[in-house]
Amino acid sequence: MNLDFSVLNGYIPYVMKGITITLMFTFVSALFGFVWGTVLSLFKLSSIGPLRWFATVYTSIFRGTPLLLQLFVIYYATPQLFNYDISPLMAAGLAFGLNSAAYLSETIRGGILSVDQGQREAALSLGIPYRTMMISIILPQAVKNILPALVNECIALLKESSLVSVIGVEDLMRRANVVGADTFKYFEPLVFVGVIYYILVLLLTLLARLLERRMRRSD
Template sequence: MEIRWDILAEYAPFFAKGTLLTIGLSVVSIIIGCILGLFIGLGKMSKNKWIALPFNIYVTFFRGTPLLVQILLVHFGLVPLLLGETNGITAAITALSLNSAAYVSEIFRAGIQSIDKGQMEAARSLGMNHQQAMRLVILPQAFKRMIPPLGNEFIVLIKDTSLVAGIAVKELLYWGQALQGQYYRVWEPYLTAALIYLVITFSLSLLLSKLERRLTTE
């Protein structure tokens, strides 16, 4: 098999733009997913079953259905319903964020519940209300334990962005498919895309490992 370096050079700028969009989609989606996930996780922990019910349904739906189906529902259904017309990037961020929030909520819930109940009691005895104790005492301790699973979720999300190529969002895999469709070549476009994904995820894994070691030594 002879590698066509000329077509890789031709598509290099497009792969670069696709990589930047992939990273951008991932960062924005994980930030939104973490914010939503925190509220959903706290909602699931409510002692009132009627308050917790919609949060449980949300998590069950998004964890129990394929992400690709969710992307198509958002792209062809939710976004046109809200905006009057669809938009690929808006749909991608929305679907990825909603999906990520379901998994992040479980990470937050498990992290918070892993903290000894005596910590909350001690904070309350010092005059803090529940919200202050959660924000100043429980969450900072839980966050250190949540770094590894949150990092794994971010890595998964980066790879999941490849699915939005199905709604013509011009991220990394989209340009791999474009190259394959133009030149009828398989190895060059898809191996290039796979290598770029590998570099991104491996670099992130190293960064998260370093951050985790630093937090555990503090």
């Protein structure tokens, strides 16, 4: 089959450096998506019509168009529209964060609605401000209820991060392509990177299970 994994000799440290970029990108995108998704979910639950309309339209647009298209629009259109030379990593973080927020907003909204209505009524009857009630009482319980969905979103972001290679971000996939171009053998570096992605997903899943088990003990 003409396979020769020895072609990776000398390239392994170069490829492994992509792990840091991939994990950093995933963490920043997930954090931004969670924060903005929480805001959007509160907009959807708001009694203010324009906020509900904005959140609904936003979610519809970002869920109804391809992520790769959103990435290209942010990376290539930003210099044209705003005369700002955005870096590939920043463009990728924005695209993935904004896209993730659209999906997470529905998940978080469902988590908030799953919290017993009586707790909300009790907090309001005690004179607890709405913002304090949401941050200290409702949202922690909502996050606990939707933790598996949040983990799935992080895993999806980790795997979809390979798309950023198309705009020049030197993540794992980009570095695998560079090795393939240098050695004229693509199968070996792609398999190597695939194993790395798989191990990262397994570690993320394990950490999520440990966190979920710890949260259950705290009940």
